Amino acid sequence: MLREKLQEVFNEPGCATNQAKSDKERKKGCSKALKPGAAAGGCAYDGAMIALQPIADAAHLVHGPIACLGNSWDNRGTKSSGSQLYRTGFTTDLSELDIIHGGEKKLYKAIKEVIQQYDPPAVFVYQTCVPAMIGDDIEAVCKFAAKKLGKPVIPVMAPGFVGSKNLGNKLAGETLLDHVIGTMEPEVTTPTDICIVGEYNLAGELWLVKPLLEEIGIRLLSCISGDARYHEVAQAHRARLTMVVCSQALVNIGRKMQERWGIPYFEGSFYGVSDMSDTLRTMARMLVERGADKALIDRAEGVIAREESRVWRRLAPYKPRFEGKRVLLFTGGVKSWSMVNALEGAGLTIVGTSTKKSTKEDKDRIKKMKGEEFHQWDDLKPRDIYKMLKDSQADILMSGGRSQFIALKAKVPWLDLNQERHTAFAGYDGIVNLCEEIDKTLSNPIWRQVRLPAPWEA
């Protein structure tokens, strides 16, 4: 069954990269073969957990040996405005005997304990490699538990060894489509209800966007899954419009919601001034197309005009400070590129970027924006980045946590762009936050000091 599911997610028609492939290529799937001894990144279970754990009032129970949860819980910065249950780590902590006898009974007992003690609206049960190997039928256990205990108990079938984090995101999306979305009805609906997919409220980013939506008159019926409550996700099918953030990971949710319930979707981004404005504009337009009051468009334009003038005004002081400062972007993907024009607008120079995770479309877009001579590296090794920084080819590295120490050990400023960061960069205010963070680190007085030779050096 998992195999069929994998084929299905690999065959995503909503994915542009996939559309460009031949039939044969498509069948191979979109996860690249990992090279033993030279691989990096999380597993499918990790990806599934990233996508679902932000559902704050649900219990998230990991069925596996201690490594899967014990080494990883309490390490993500997704925020909740209410219930904190999602931050509690639950695991069956499978022991040797459990593996010999099978872990199904222990899993059932664990589900029962969690429900009795914490009374969550639902329990997500995560499959991992070891119980998958010994053949624990967690789907059956979940079904039985749901019936017996009277609560939704949802099996998340993404054991680590099936693939990458990205694949795990997709499988989490399938889980929601199979078991959650469409299982509850909202008390009221409005013509401006929307669902946002793929926004995890890291560092509270959603909260920089939500007030603007409210001001325009757009109601966030359901966010998958930042600051979400279980019932909100279950009601997502009553949205009038879906926005898919960070395109390719969860596009399957957007497409299938369109298939099943006729909800149109678009791909958008909250990062960068123009992308943010485009997103608000598209939301308003598409909602009006579906019958919402036409005034929505004017209100959106009003908010956009005000926020844009405000953001450029607030970015102006950074311009002289950023003069001549060169940024090396190392994240690839869509996110960083939607920030580029805002960064350049603030006076920074982007000297190059990695395009490992980017699609061909992304690359063409970059080429169009930046011209042919702009550096795009497909496979930039840590050693190469270190050398570039050491040779002062850039003044700051902006990347994910993985390359943090490449910059710091080269004694070059670094800024976190990925999920571990503590500052919100989404929306108009987020871009100002981002520039403030860049300015703070670039102008910090330590850089001169740490590069000084020691007293015993010439």
Add this chain to the structure above:
Amino acid sequence: MGNIQRFPHSAKAASTNPLKMSQPLGAALAFLGVDNCLPVFHGSQGCTAFGLVLLVRHFREAIPLQTTAMDQVSTILGGYDNLEQAIRTIHERNKPALIGVATTGVTETKGEDMAGQYRTFRQRNPALDGLKLVFANTPDFSGGFEDGFAAAVTGIVEEIVQPATATVKGQVNVLAGCHLTPGDVEELRDIIEGFGLTPIFLPDLSLSMAGRQPDDFKATSLGGVTVDRIAAMGASEATLVIGEHMRMAAAALELKTDVRTIVFDRLTGLEASDRFVRTLSELSGRPVPARLRRQRETLVDAMLDGHFFFSRKRIAVALEPDLLFAVTGFLADMGARVVAAVSPTQTAVLEKLRAETVMVGDHSDVETLARESDLIVSNSHGRMGAARIGVPLHRMGLPMFDRLGAGLKVCVGYRGTRELLFEIGNLFLSREMDHDDHSQEHGHACGGGSCGCSAD
């Protein structure tokens, strides 16, 4: 303390807010204390990613850690090909002196024969004879962090240490358990060198994980004990074994080299430090250096000044077993009541603990047991539970991701004990001095006026 409760039966099926970390992670840390080493997890890539993130968050350092990237097919058909490919790739790209391979739940459930795979690898790759390889069996589903660390150190001893015909005068081995921070190891080096002895630490995290500034980019450990020095351990006069969990490695070392072993179950506390110093003095035949004598005096003084604030304080401690033993022992020495000692795993050292309740459990057990206590000592994961029950948390152990300098905390020897005493004592002191703060917190009285107040 009439009714000591040992190992209350826990029938829980769901471990909640786990204290336990897995064996391979402990093995990785041990390998990181060897110079120019690259640890590898033989498992799915997620096993490595999680372990890596945890260690990065704790040490705030780049962590070299690779994976054999097992997928479904290789898991079922056998992982040898992935293992061989991983080792060869790492060798080509990074040229490490040692590759330390730790198995995981994935490969152990399948039952990969690591000894057999070692032989096969050596037969098929004679060109790589110069590369040291240590394979450790570290299934995620049994034992924990400490066991994995011990397994890796034992593996290193068995693979690399050579017996010697002559001893090198003044050379001593130190098997440094995982309850020692890089800062602790540095402190022990200072103490031992003060006697004119030359220590070889295995592993030596003080040289790799204490914040190195390399001249060039390296994807392997940035320091640590070198393979050559490990090989030379057979020529030492004695082996100082720090922590009960190092006993297995100590036995392997003694069996191989005939170097006699001296075990120290803890180095935190006055008497524990005295014993260590006395041993070093005897080994070296030298008097105790003036610096250590002064340090002892200040520790005694700190105990006199500080005991007011420790007396009968109710403290819950949840740490890896040997650190748990060291800390609970120290607290009991200071007159505090250890109301609960929670360990992630079952080990022999727990039998020796001086605590009212000893149990194998998780952070949710701590939250229950510490409800009436004055302090919790645990890792950073304990902060949420401590906040819920309004008890202060003193952070020790791993992971400690919400404090700077986690790797450089020192709690061994006279000086380290004094630091620990001050840190914990100051928590009590500030609560007692700050009336407004503690009067609101569910009935904590201020200790019968030891701070001169009459609030209740």
